[in-house]
Amino acid sequence: MLKISIDKLSALYDAIAANNELILPVRKAGVVDYASYEEGADVAIDTLKTAKSPKNAFFPQFETLYNVNKKIIPTDASAEEGACEGAGVALRSTLSVEMAPLVDKDFVIFGIKPCDVKGIEVLDNVFLAEPVDNFYKARRDHGILVTMACNEPEESCFCSAFGIDAADPSKAKADVAVWMADGNLYWKAISPKGEALTESVKSVFEDSDEAAVEATKASIEGILAKLPNANLSLDMWGKGVLDDRFYSPVWDEIFKPCLACGTCTFVCPTCQCYDIKDYTTKDGIQRYRCWDSCMYSDFTMMAHGNNRNSQKERFRQRFMHKLSYYPDKNDGMFSCVGCGRCVDKCPQSLNIVKVIKAFEASKAKEGQA
């Protein structure tokens, strides 16, 4: 294990940034989100929870997929004037498609928490499933995850319900695990990618034993056990519960305060729904994809109608997808990692924990009846 004094962290950042783009928690106008390490960046590495999850680094809120150039051919054009044939007919217009370049440079996400690493695993099951999404895959191939233990977990955290260990990031599917303890940052490579990164920044570190890390782990574990939702029961969810949960009367009331905004979706590390849209450009269009939310009224709107017309149905879709449909398709894995951002951010204080608890309460009530 290696260590570096917290006072000297900027030397580590500079060493990483020398060869990679470095993305880490940065405070901007009072809010901390993952952003590039650049001149004047107000790094806030001790932030437990960024406002948004770091999924943006792999699945950006907005990205160009390709450009289409369109050329109109005048109907009376002669061969010299650019008339042309295609597939045996005189063309009236031509289109050409140019795919946007894929990410081809390494980048490091520094300080990502174990819940958010799990969130990326959730996204992997979607984007890396056949047919592979190459835009996402290129970022995964080039992204290096330095995951950090959560020194002071908060009451909105419930990652342990999903088997995530916030005290020991070396268990996460990441590349380097780090801990902040007794004024130092402790560093341990946990994958070949992580070893390569370690090699390139080794000069800033000194060797260390694991005593301080072990003490910190124990202290974090003590807090994790005391979190109010540490033992949140997911017994009613997972594979094979679709019918029982879908038709539950719990949905009839619980959705009512929902504003139908996209806050929960957009701060969530696992929400992966997207829209594909066009910008008109001078020569054609730029086709992009952007985050979308199943909470929005137009999400399933078709020319002939909408198959989820009410907010109740849209609300139910989001939670059923996370707690039943996704596990059905992914061997029981939930599409929630207990990061608690929706708990912190929902304008109406409605969130996945309340949904899970409402179902538990309804079951308990049935039991009494």
Added chain:
Amino acid sequence: MQGLIDRLKALLADGTVARVIGWKKGDMSYNPTPAVFNSAEELDEFVYDGFCGANLSKMMIDATKLEGKTAVLLKPCDSYSFNQLIREHRVNRDNAYIIGIACRGKLDIERAKATGIKGITDVAGVEHDGADTVTFKTLYGDKEVAYNEILLGRCYMCKGKEHVIADEVIGESKDTAVMDRFAQVEAIEAMSSAEKFEYFKKELSKCIRCNACRNVCPCCSCRKCVFDSTKFDTQQKANVDSFEEKMFHIIRAFHVAGRCTDCGECSRVCPQGIPLHLFNKKFIKDIDTFYGEFQAGKDPEAQSPLTAFTFEDVEPKIVSERSKG
């Protein structure tokens, strides 16, 4: 609070109302959820305390279309929103029973957390008749903060303790204003153009286009928002550049100008902490300056200066004259 619950139960029992819109206890001590209560039994989960900041008036758009009257609990500032909804024919007044509820300022959990409080397991002193000090029990030790130190930003510019509409008022409210309601706007007006631009660029580039501000806004009650239309390019879920959001938020501010009651919900709900109310306050201040003082929602009969023409109206050239300084 038991007295309040008893009163609500009585209203349900004697058939005055068919349902009550209020707040339901959260799973933590600071996160109650707006809720509809259909029976006395459901009211056992009712709560009203310092964390009940949500303005419930917009929920009455749907509720007053239902069979039977709906009771709604409105704080003094929320009552302006309800009046404005009456003015815009969005709610059916005859189907509403308004309980003006006492307020001593509402708490902002984010402001509390910004003081270093974390790992909250319980909160005490947040009831309406509670102490001047809020006590947070946390995993990292107990912390005390003065109630008035952790109010929602809007409460420091409180519009006053009187309800502008109510069928009955329960309890006595407090005016929690400690600063001029336009002080923040004036501070920005004093900036140079370049400074203003930088300020708003920094703030607005945080926008994630979640639409929470629009969806919570009692003035944004269009059945279908232009920003949701699939037929126009106005429906963008992404930013063209990092400052694209200026368009969305400024257009929205224009749409609610003259109608915004300054309830402050937009800033309360923003997950990125953008002070959106500043746009609306700027319009309110300008309207006051150009047309004489006007408070939207104060009187449901009063016409907004922006929809009434008089020969004394200010001429558009005022804008260019003013910018010359």
Added chain:
Amino acid sequence: MSNVIDTLVPKVGVITGITDETPDVKTFKVNAPEGGKLFEHMPGQCAMVCVPGVSEGMFSITSSPTNKEFQEFSIKKCGSLTDTLHSLQVGDMITVRGPYGNNFPVDTVFKGKNLLFIAGGIGLAPLRSVINYCIDNRDDYGRIDILYGSRSADDLVKLKEIQEVWMNVPNVNVYLTIDREQEGWDGHVGFVPAYLEEIGFSTDCIGIVCGPPIMIKFVLQGLKKLGFTDDQIYSTLELRMKCAIGKCGRCNIGNKFVCKDGPVFRFDQINELPPEY
């Protein structure tokens, strides 16, 4: 330019023929710019057809894979994309990506079986691919019955092909019906579900149903009355789609993505889904 081809990135296709089928349905013949087909597909599969700047939508490929020269899409005008498609002419380019989704099990379950196709209106589009595939491989299948109805005689898609080709294939029986009496129509008049019961098909076949949801609902009831079981009836589902590869989340219904796991489903499979289609 990147060498990687992503399934989200389309190919360019040329419209090489347009047939007016009905007042609001046109069939578009599409080729690769260098001639030939854009890709190979199986009956029932779909493709994302796009007019850049307007929108992209999932359409069933209505031509049979046995057509080696081109692909066809029969498209009803009912929204902004389809309105624009209808305004295009031969020689215009569009973008197409695909094929997507599953297909009718023509080479497995359907082989050697009697087949009963029931379609309403534009619902013939996905079935035409299967019907022509079966006709072109006639010996592989048993009796083929086709029950097809529309609002009026003018709304019957591919009427010429039905009358000139399908009706002349051995052991293929075509039953046409229109909703209301019409001058010049001496065929059957009445809704598809009613005609179905009137004819009373035997259950020694596989039912393949496609049409408006209300028709499907009553056809299903009719087939049940005739003794059909859910696992011998196939249909297709249609939901809003953007990515067509089971990722964007729009067509998610229960634990299925209609774009990837469908669009072809057996009715016993549909019954297991939440009723959100």
